[in-house]
Amino acid sequence: MSKVLIIGAGGVGGVVTHKCADDSDTFSEIVLASRTLSRCEKIQSQVRELRGREIEIAQVDADDVAQTVALIKRVQPALVINVALPYQDLPLMDACLEAGVDYLDTANYEPPDEAKFEYKWQWDYQGRFESAGIMALLGSGFDPGVTNVFCAYAQKHLFDEIDYVDILDCNGGDHGHPFATNFNPEINIREITQRGRYWENGEWVEIDPMSQSRMFDFPEVGERKAYLLYHEELESLVKHIDGLKRIRFWMTFGDEYLTHLRVLQNVGMTRIDPVEYEGREIVPIQFLKALLPDPSTLGENYTGKTSIGCLIEGSKDGKPRKVFIYNVCDHEESWKEVRAQAVSYTTGVPTMVGAKMMLTKRWQGNGVFNIEQLDPEPFLEELAVRGLPWHVKEM
Ligand SMILES: NC(=O)c1ccc[n+]([C@@H]2O[C@H](COP(=O)([O-])OP(=O)(O)OC[C@H]3O[C@@H](n4cnc5c(N)ncnc54)[C@H](OP(=O)(O)O)[C@@H]3O)[C@@H](O)[C@H]2O)c1
Numbered sequence: 410m411s412k413v414l415i416i417g418a419g420g421v422g423g424v425v426t427h428k429c430a431d432d433s434d435t436f437s438e439i440v441l442a443s444r445t446l447s448r449c450e451k452i453q454s455q456v457r458e459l460r461g462r463e464i465e466i467a468q469v470d471a472d473d474v475a476q477t478v479a480l481i482k483r484v485q486p487a488l489v490i491n492v493a494l495p496y497q498d499l500p501l502m503d504a505c506l507e508a509g510v511d512y513l514d515t516a517n518y519e520p521p522d523e524a525k526f527e528y529k530w531q532w533d534y535q536g537r538f539e540s541a542g543i544m545a546l547l548g549s550g551f552d553p554g555v556t557n558v559f560c561a562y563a564q565k566h567l568f569d570e571i572d573y574v575d576i577l578d579c580n581g582g583d584h585g586h587p588f589a590t591n592f593n594p595e596i597n598i599r600e601i602t603q604r605g606r607y608w609e610n611g612e613w614v615e616i617d618p619m620s621q622s623r624m625f626d627f628p629e630v631g632e633r634k635a636y637l638l639y640h641e642e643l644e645s646l647v648k649h650i651d652g653l654k655r656i657r658f659w660m661t662f663g664d665e666y667l668t669h670l671r672v673l674q675n676v677g678m679t680r681i682d683p684v685e686y687e688g689r690e691i692v693p694i695q696f697l698k699a700l701l702p703d704p705s706t707l708g709e710n711y712t713g714k715t716s717i718g719c720l721i722e723g724s725k726d727g728k729p730r731k732v733f734i735y736n737v738c739d740h741e742e743s744w745k746e747v748r749a750q751a752v753s754y755t756t757g758v759p760t761m762v763g764a765k766m767m768l769t770k771r772w773q774g775n776g777v778f779n780i781e782q783l784d785p786e787p788f789l790e791e792l793a794v795r796g797l798p799w800h801v802k803e804m
């Protein structure tokens with residue numbers, strides 16, 4: 410029985426709150442806090458209506474460490490779940506250190522003024538978390554998150570040696586808008602427009618954005634074109650999966666999406682530096698975010714499925730082996746269950762499962778951990794029970 414403080418009332422925050430509310434044995438009390446209280450109120454009334462559970466809500470600016478520390482001290486949670494934005498990772502880790510409470514997130518830190526994401530900043534907290542006797546679990550979403558756990562499971566059970574990993578992320582759904590992003594538009598567009606990068610033979614290889622693509626037949630979705638991107642889990646998996654020769658990340662995009670993105674880039678709407686407009690400074694990508702549909706509102710008319718997994722090649726018992734470990738998630742089913750589309754659902758369910766692993770002490774330790782460093786079995790068992798069944802396909 411534990412009290413949890415969830416920070417961030419966006420698309421993912423809503424799913425995490427609903428899923429924690431379903432498991433009152435583990436999450437005996439839930440507090441949801443975010444920058445805009447009305448977004449917490451909306452989730453609070455949905456949870457009451459759909460699950461018959463009361464949750465507490467609060468307003469907080471998570472960039473302000475003192476405010477968060479005061480909130481943590483008042484609420485006294487066993488764990489802080491960060492599903493705000495990557496910009497809040499470091500202030501929230503600072504607040505957890507000061508208040509002496511465990512921490513979990515789904516995305517690594519990004520400095521607001523530079524589209525660069527690396528674990529360096531968060532790994533630097535290792536010594537401080539260790540000596541404070543608290544735990545930070547990094548990347549407990551789907552990718553990073555479940556994909557890392559798939560790799561850990563493959564290393565432990567399916568392979569003697571892993572040579573190649575390709576993480577393949579397909580959203581085969583249709584939300585009916587000409588252009589929208591499935592999670593925070595600013596974070597999403599920053600991720601896609603930066604240079605691509607993968608790891609091969611001990612080195613990082615950089616390529617122009619979206620300059621490499623391949624077709625892949627995604628289970629329950631079909632053939633889709635996927636583009637090579639840099640994604641944060643590559644950095645930690647290179648450290649934690651032994652003997653890797655190459656690891657890459659691929660994501661599918663439709664032609665319509667890419668055309669919109671190219672035009673937005675060409676006219677400067679994806680810039681992250683401030684520009685002067687009528688006597689005041691605005692950041693074009695933040696203005697664009699205000700114009701685009703809020704990802705948490707996309708769910709109602711979303712159809713189709715996400716199909717995400719790891720294609721892993723190596724050897725077992727002296728023979729070559731190639732498997733695809735994956736999950737398929739349906740947008741309409743997600744909406745029915747938690748009033749969210751499948752991209753938020755596939756992130757929020759593993760967040761709740763990671764939190765459960767920590768609160769029930771099946772995962773414990775002092776310091777900063779990437780999710781693949783922990784035992785994959787209990788997580789994967791719970792993941793299937795909580796709505797994300799997974800499969801291993803021999804290729
Ligand atoms: N690992 C994965 O698979 C995966 C996949 C998708 C997303 N993610 C991550 O999940 C997180 C949430 O994504 P999302 O799609 O839910 O984003 P979102 O819909 O934009 O929600 C973010 C929420 O955080 C709140 N917030 C922002 N700054 C804050 C601050 N300073 N203090 C308190 N609250 C603040 C926002 O408040 P306002 O309402 O006031 O704006 C909003 O409610 C992001 O970090 C994203 O990168 C991970």
